[in-house]
Each structure stands twice: as C-alpha cells, then as structure tokens.
Amino acid sequence: MNIRNTSRQSGGADTKLKVNPKIKRFAVTLLLIAGGLFLCQFVYVLLDYVMNGFVLDWFDRNYVYYEWVVPLEDNQGGYYSQHIVWWKVKNLVFKLFVGLAVFLIVAVRLITIVYASRQERKCIQTTGHLISDYMKHDREVSEVFPENYASVSAQMAEIKAAIQRQEQLRKEEAGRKNDLITYLAHDLKTPLTSVIGYLSLLDEAPDMPEPQKEKYVHITLDKALRLEKLINEFFEITRYNLQQIVLEKESVDLAFMLVQMTDEFYPVLCAHGNTIRLEWQTEEEESGEGRRAEDIFFIYADPEKLARVFNNILKNAIAYSYPDTEILVTCRAEKEYVSITFSNRGKTIPPQKLDAIFEKFFRLDDARTTNNGGAGLGLAIAKDIVMLHRGTITADSVDEVTTFTVKLPNLV
Numbered sequence: 001m002n003i004r005n006t007s008r009q010s011g012g013a014d015t016k017l018k019v020n021p022k023i024k025r026f027a028v029t030l031l032l033i034a035g036g037l038f039l040c041q042f043v044y045v046l047l048d049y050v051m052n053g054f055v056l057d058w059f060d061r062n063y064v065y066y067e068w069v070v071p072l073e074d075n076q077g078g079y080y081s082q083h084i085v086w087w088k089v090k091n092l093v094f095k096l097f098v099g100l101a102v103f104l105i106v107a108v109r110l111i112t113i114v115y116a117s118r119q120e121r122k123c124i125q126t127t128g129h130l131i132s133d134y135m136k137h138d139r140e141v142s143e144v145f146p147e148n149y150a151s152v153s154a155q156m157a158e159i160k161a162a163i164q165r166q167e168q169l170r171k172e173e174a175g176r177k178n179d180l181i182t183y184l185a186h187d188l189k190t191p192l193t194s195v196i197g198y199l200s201l202l203d204e205a206p207d208m209p210e211p212q213k214e215k216y217v218h219i220t221l222d223k224a225l226r227l228e229k230l231i232n233e234f235f236e237i238t239r240y241n242l243q244q245i246v247l248e249k250e251s252v253d254l255a256f257m258l259v260q261m262t263d264e265f266y267p268v269l270c271a272h273g274n275t276i277r278l279e280w281q282t283e284e285e286e287s288g289e290g291r292r293a294e295d296i297f298f299i300y301a302d303p304e305k306l307a308r309v310f311n312n313i314l315k316n317a318i319a320y321s322y323p324d325t326e327i328l329v330t331c332r333a334e335k336e337y338v339s340i341t342f343s344n345r346g347k348t349i350p351p352q353k354l355d356a357i358f359e360k361f362f363r364l365d366d367a368r369t370t371n372n373g374g375a376g377l378g379l380a381i382a383k384d385i386v387m388l389h390r391g392t393i394t395a396d397s398v399d400e401v402t403t404f405t406v407k408l409p410n411l412v
Contacts, residue, residue, distance in 0.1 A: 063088050131156055191223040247302040247388055254297040254338060258329060261310055273324040281332040297331055299338055299408050305385045312378035313404050317344040320402065333410065342404045349397035357395050358383045
C-alpha cells in the first residue's frame with residue numbers, strides 16, 4: 001500500500017523539500033569555479049602589487065642606473081636614460097640557480113629519506129608479521145614467506161630448527177635429570193635399610209662374637225658411605241641449578257697447580273693402582289733452546305674454577321681407567337693457547353656417548369649399581385668454566401685410550 005507524502009500550507013506541519021542531486025552537484029560546481037576564479041584574481045592582484053611595488057623598487061635600486069643624456073641637436077635639454085647592470089643580473093641569476101639547485105637537491109633528499117623510512121618501516125612490519133606467523137604455527141617456510149623474502153625465510157628456517165634442537169636437548173636434559181632423581185630416591189632406601197638392619201642386629205646382640213661384630217660394622221660403614229655419596233649427588237644437582245659461575249681472574253702458574261693436584265690425588269690413585277705422569281712441551285724445546293718448560297706455563301684465569309675443571313677431569317679419568325695403568329697429563333705451550341691433555345687407558349667410549357659426554361646429567365654408566373661417576377655434572381661444569389675462560393674442551397676415545405683436551409688463552 002503506497003502512502004503519498006503531503007505538506008500542508010498552514011503552520012505547525014513539518015515539510016520536507018527534496019532537492020535533485022544533479023542540481024546540488026551543479027550548484028556546488030558553480031561555487032567551486034567562482035571561488036577558484038576569485039582566488040586566482042586575488043593572487044594575481046597581490047602578485048601584481050608586490051612585483052610592481054616592493055620587487056620593482058628593489059630591482060630598480062640594485063640593478064638599474066640612470067644616465068642624463070643631452071642630445072646634440074636638442075637645445076632644450078636632456079633626459080634620463082635607464083640602463084640595466086647586466087653583470088649584476090647575471091650574478092643574481094647564478095645565485096638563484098644555485099639556490100634553486102640546492103633546494104631541489106635537499107628536497108629530493110628529504111623526500112627520498114622519508115620515502116625510504118616509510119618503506120623500511122613497512123618492510124619491517126611485514127617481516128615481523130611473517131616471522132611471528134611462521135614461529136607460532138607449524139607451517140612450511142614456502143607457505144608463509146613470499147619469494148622475495150627468500151633470504152629471510154632461509155635464516156628463519158635455520159633459527160627455528162636451532163630453537164627446536166635446543167628445546168629437544170632441554171627436554172632430554174630434563175628427562176635425564178628426572179630419571180636421575182628418581183633413581184637416587186630409590187637407591188637411597190637400599191643402603192639406609194642395610195644400615196638400620198645391621199645396627200639393629202648389633203643393638204639386639206651385644207654379646208655377638210667379635211669377628212661377626214667387626215664384619216657387620218664394616219658392612220654398615222660401607223653402606224653409610226654409599227648413602228653419603230648418594231646424598232652428595234642430590235646436593236650437587238641442587239647446587240648446579242642454583243649456582244652462577246663468576247670468574248675472578250689472576251695470573252696462574254699452571255705447572256705448579258697440576259703438580260699440586262697430582263699430589264692431592266695420590267691416595268685415590270693408590271687405591272685404584274694408577275699413577276700420573278706430567279709432561280711439558282714447548283716450541284722453544286722443539287727449537288733446541290734450553291729454557292725450562294715449567295717456567296712459561298702462566299695463564300690468566302680463575303685458579304679456583306680452573307682447579308675444579310682439572311679435578312673433575314682427573315676424577316673421571318681415575319674412575320674409568322684400568323687398574324695399574326698410567327694417566328698421562330701433557331701441557332703444551334703454543335703462541336696463543338696453552339693446551340692440557342689428560343689421557344687414560346680404559347674402555348673405549350662409543351661415539352654416540354662421546355658426543356653427549358659434556359651434557360648435563362649424562363652418565364657413561366647406565367646402571368645405577370656402579371660406583372663410577374656421580375650426578376653427571378662434573379664434565380658439564382668443566383665445559384661451562386672453560387668456555388667462560390674463552391677456551392675449548394674436547395674428548396676423544398680410540399683403541400681404549402680416552403683423551404680430554406683443554407685449551408686456554410695464553411698469558412704471554
């Protein structure tokens with residue numbers, strides 16, 4: 001049903017007048033044209049006033065001179081002749097040209113900088129969005145980055161792969177740590193149960209024969225020592241998680257340190273039937289000079305932390321050496337580094353284990369019944385300390401000979 005809108009001529013009623021859009025556009029166009037003409041006329045008048053006023057007076061004062069001329073045939077007088085000083089005009093034109101050229105160069109440079117800055121921001125924002133999308137989602141590089149981002153996509157693929165490898169290593173490390181803690185918690189019960197059992201027997205039978213009593217006391221002591229070792233492993237794990245290694249460097253006599261450590265390990269070496277032999281090699285000895293090798297082995301390092309590195313390596317060498325074998329420690333002075341190698345005879349370490357030997361919580365012995373090794377942190381700590389000294393540590397195992405090599409920057 002159509003309802004026609006009507007308007008009343010009497011007061012009080014609202015009326016709506018619809019204007020044709022074409023008429024409205026035509027009216028607006030006329031107004032714009034009229035306004036444009038008025039503006040042009042105003043600018044023309046203004047420029048004409050300025051050019052014929054201030055500018056003309058300025059040009060007349062600086063670039064025009066007047067000369068009084070009296071014609072020979074005219075007896076009534078002379079007149080003023082205007083002459084333009086063209087060399088001044090040339091200088092003015094040259095200055096204007098130079099100024100305009102400088103202005104154009106600066107303007108183009110500024111426009112270029114602004115445009116490049118905007119394009120750079122746009123490129124950075126686009127790259128950021130692409131990287132965020134790629135890192136957050138499990139998608140292929142070609143699905144996220146366009147072809148013109150080939151170099152960025154290649155680098156991001158490498159970074160993502162490295163992050164994933166690190167994440168996998170952290171998971172494996174956490175798994176080894178959890179397994180180790182679980183094994184330790186379980187193994188703590190066995191020696192503790194034995195200690196309580198044998199002490200209960202000794203307490204219940206005070207008249208026990210002396211040989212049997214000595215036997216039980218000896219077994220109890222062994223179990224207590226085993227319990228102490230397991231507890232120390234717990235403390236070692238906790239201490240490693242909380243510690244922050246800070247170096248306090250000074251000049252260190254490496255020869256004296258190694259000789260001193262060899263003496264300190266003498267009881268442990270005797271218990272395993274091992275010996276340590278120290279050797280010193282220098283380029284001066286190879287060239288035939290007669291200087292003592294021990295006199296030049298000085299490095300700039302933290303003596304306490306460095307002693308911990310050598311202590312962990314020597315403990316590992318003794319633990320996995322064959323009985324009645326020699327551990328060879330060789331120091332070699334080079335131009336920029338001092339290298340220290342620790343070689344011992346024992347079972348050859350498989351390549352897959354040799355690659356992981358410096359990882360945290362890694363043990364060469366999978367079985368928890370063995371007394372070799374600890375929490376699997378000794379070599380990991382040694383690697384951290386050596387790297388803080390800007391050195392390197394590597395391991396090699398061939399034909400039942402395992403060698404650890406530490407390289408440290410030379411003081412001289």
